[in-house]
Amino acid sequence: MAILITGGCGYIGSHTCLELIRAGYDIAVLDNYCNSKPEVLGRIRELAGRDFPFFPCDIRDEKALRAVFDAVPVQAVIHFAGLKAVGESVRDPLAYYDNNVGGTVTLCRVMQQAGCRCIVFSSSATVYGKDNPSPLREEMPVGRVENPYGRTKYIIETLLQDLCASDPAWSAMLLRYFNPIGAHESGRIGEDPAGIPNNLMPYIAQVAVGRLEQLSVFGNDYNTPDGTGVRDYIHVTDLARGHVAALAYALRHTGAEAVNLGTGKGCSVLELVHTFERVNGIPVQYRIAPRRPGDVDVCYADPAKAARLFGWRAEKTLDDMCRDSWRWQSLNPQGYDA
Ligand code: NAD
Ligand code: UD1
Numbered sequence: 001m002a003i004l005i006t007g008g009c010g011y012i013g014s015h016t017c018l019e020l021i022r023a024g025y026d027i028a029v030l031d032n033y034c035n036s037k038p039e040v041l042g043r044i045r046e047l048a049g050r051d052f053p054f055f056p057c058d059i060r061d062e063k064a065l066r067a068v069f070d071a072v073p074v075q076a077v078i079h080f081a082g083l084k085a086v087g088e089s090v091r092d093p094l095a096y097y098d099n100n101v102g103g104t105v106t107l108c109r110v111m112q113q114a115g116c117r118c119i120v121f122s123s124s125a126t127v128y129g130k131d132n133p134s135p136l137r138e139e140m141p142v143g144r145v146e147n148p149y150g151r152t153k154y155i156i157e158t159l160l161q162d163l164c165a166s167d168p169a170w171s172a173m174l175l176r177y178f179n180p181i182g183a184h185e186s187g188r189i190g191e192d193p194a195g196i197p198n199n200l201m202p203y204i205a206q207v208a209v210g211r212l213e214q215l216s217v218f219g220n221d222y223n224t225p226d227g228t229g230v231r232d233y234i235h236v237t238d239l240a241r242g243h244v245a246a247l248a249y250a251l252r253h254t255g256a257e258a259v260n261l262g263t264g265k266g267c268s269v270l271e272l273v274h275t276f277e278r279v280n281g282i283p284v285q286y287r288i289a290p291r292r293p294g295d296v297d298v299c300y301a302d303p304a305k306a307a308r309l310f311g312w313r314a315e316k317t318l319d320d321m322c323r324d325s326w327r328w329q330s331l332n333p334q335g336y337d338a
Contacts (some may be wrong), residue, residue: 002025127157171254249310266299
């Protein structure tokens with residue numbers, strides 16, 4: 001039996017494929033390449049030293065999805081496939097509801113028909129909204145989300161909880177990621193955003209490598225020690241290992257569980273910039289710019305539940321994250337296009 005990884009060619013999915021293989025799982029991967037490139041598959045295979053089945057498939061295509069489940073006996077699904085750009089979701093909400101919510105409905109229907117009732121889902125800390133204070137805990141109220149992207153995550157969490165309530169055989173892990181950064185330590189796989197990055201670390205790395213001129217620090221008048229926004233940055237390899245631990249738990253338990261995957265430590269924008277400069281010996285040009293609409297001042301996890309439920313804790317440091325992000329960016333200045 002294999003673990004099916006939807007969106008396995010993406011940033012978090014590619015790192016999770018490797019950690020699953022390392023942990024001894026057989027995997028199968030599907031992706032429609034809407035935000036990734038085929039080159040990543042060769043790199044995962046090279047790092048894993050192993051082949052695995054890949055299906056070029058859109059999760060909204062029920063027939064194609066059924067063919068995947070016919071071809072591979074699937075024990076559980078790790079579901080990364082989704083659109084994730086907040087600004088784009090405001091401009092084109094239908095695309096987000098269609099892909100994220102519609103795609104998940106189709107996926108769950110096909111899983112149900114195939115007798116596979118175990119799913120690990122990529123949710124986000126964004127479901128906590130603006131009103132909850134950090135450290136964020138899983139039992140806090142969720143759903144007062146600011147944008148369509150975040151609402152699709154909240155709706156999918158609710159959908160999976162309803163599914164588990166309807167049939168006690170279902171198992172769903174709702175993993176609320178904080179801010180994944182970094183790359184595999186080899187520098188062979190990493191984050192390769194299309195166009196100008198929306199998120200902080202890829203922006204810093206592209207300034208450092210000379211693709212972009214200058215970072216805009218969005219606001220220095222927040223209620224934080226240095227005035228810049230504080231987030232819980234987590235190394236993508238730690239996050240990937242969190243999936244392996246959550247999967248093992250999901251295979252042994254039923255019902256829906258929401259679990260934070262974060263470090264529990266906050267780091268400001270300027271702290272991240274200065275750590276990147278120190279660790280890599282590279283200057284990063286920046287200027288202070290106005291606040292970005294929709295941003296909160298502070299957001300970090302209480303990671304205790306993941307430790308209690310399945311013994312997972314983030315291990316890598318901010319220095320590791322900055323070093324590995326730079327190794328990936330400097331070895332692949334144009335991402336997978338090189
Ligand atoms: P990513 O865009 O790199 O990976 C997503 C992958 O899914 C891509 O390879 C894309 O081509 C694929 N995909 C999208 N729609 C698809 C569809 N309909 N059918 C098949 N494949 C499809 O993003 P990521 O950073 O790896 O994030 C993975 C998941 O985690 C997403 O659901 C995202 O919303 C969620 N998440 C990410 C972050 C983050 O900071 N990166 C934070 C919280 C949650
Ligand atoms: C963003 C998304 C969130 C998503 C998360 C992970 C928004 C409003 N929120 O969160 O829904 O779950 O990414 O994908 O887009 N910053 C700068 N300059 C930049 C970029 C960012 O100063 O060029 C600052 C931001 O103001 C913030 C911090 O860096 O304080 C982190 O930003 P980012 O990486 O975009 O993540 P989030 O805002 O946490």
